[in-house]
Amino acid sequence: MQRQKFTQAGTWVIKLGSAILTNDGQGLSAEAIRGWVEQIVLLRQRGYRIVLVSSGAVAEGMQRLGWAERPHALRDLQAAAAVGQMGLVQAYESAFMTHGIRTAQILLTHDDLSDRRRYLNARSTLHALLDLNVIPIINENDTVAIDEIRFGDNDTLGALVVNLVEADLLVILTDQAALFDADPRINAQAQRIAQAPADDEQLDAMVSEGGKLGRGGMITKLRAARLAARSAGATWILPGRRESVLLEAAAGADIGTLLTPSEEQRLAARKRWLAGHLQLAGKLWLDEGAVRVLKESGKSLLAVGVRKVEGAFERGEVVACLDPNGQEVARGLVNYDADEARKIAGQPSVQIEALLGYIDEEELIHRNNMILSR
DSSP states (O other), X not given: XXXXXXXXXXXXXXXXXXXXXXXXXXXXXXXXXXXXXHHHHHHHHTTOEEEEEEOOHHXXXXXXXXOSSOOOSHHHHHHHHHHHHHHHHXXXXXXXXXXXXXXXXXXXXXXXXXSHHHHHHHHHHHHHHHHTTOEEEEEEOTTTOOXXXXXXXXXXXXXXXXXXXXXXXXXEEESSSSOBSSOTTTOTTOOXXXXXXXXXXXXXXXXXXXXXXXXXXXXXXXXXHHHHHHTTOEEEEEETTSTTHHHHHHTTOSOXXXXXXXXXXXXXXXXXXXXXXXXXXXXXXXXXXXXXXXXXXOOOBOGGGEEEEEEOOOTTOEEEEEOTTSOEEEEEEOSSOHHHHHHHTTSOGGGHHHHHSOOSOSOSBOGGGEEEOO
């Protein structure tokens, strides 16, 4: 995987850190936000699908509340985030609206993505927004998060969103130029790591802690890159204060640090997730046509190809797909619960809304949430 791969339009999750969004910690920089928005608009015009993961709420809240130091108490952090989120959303909305682009605010916690049903709900919403040409702006829901469910940093959140939207690339914009083999602030001989496999163990000795505003130094960025790699996504750590850095990256410039998934990770990420960690909650018996489509075409499973439904599963649980002889041919995350699946089994997708009173997905199991059995 080379840098030139990313000159082609794809889905990017772009994470903006507090250090590059604020006026040296004194609230948000409207000028900086306008600059990022202008670059994103140009990327959009070239066919890129963009999801933003933005820090800055706590820093903006600190400014509005007159606090010079980041608080340690969780309730104070939550209060600052609640106050600052208002300004953060307003700044993005105003900047994008000057270009006629709509935005959407999405606040997530770890619990939202660990629960299968909520994971599918978030995934469906994000894909709908992207299809509507809306820019999703995602942040951790600091206001309601507690220690057990906090992401802890938006680098990790960005990596989880890569999995959520099946993104090609996680772009982490930071106040550092790149990942170096030593701390460049204290070692003038430090060399930039231009590109490396995300799982390279030698990288562990090269990372450093973050500053007082952000929760994520290079340690969290490396962890995020490894998490994104498990979903077959690459991570590009870029110098956030460099002019037109996103456009340079889209042109394949040799800047920052590109951390890539291994070929094994690219091929097996979703299979390990589905096959190794989730229990079967039910079974779908398929006709020969549906079995052939799954095996030969790699397409999604539609309700029209289902002949019988077994089990009492909920939306988002894993079910097995069986051929007419009872042999498992695939398994995946189902988009409807068992009672709904029984109502739409054997019916074309255009009939789902009439049968259920609503339609969430046209597919019973989307191909991105399915693995074929051996």
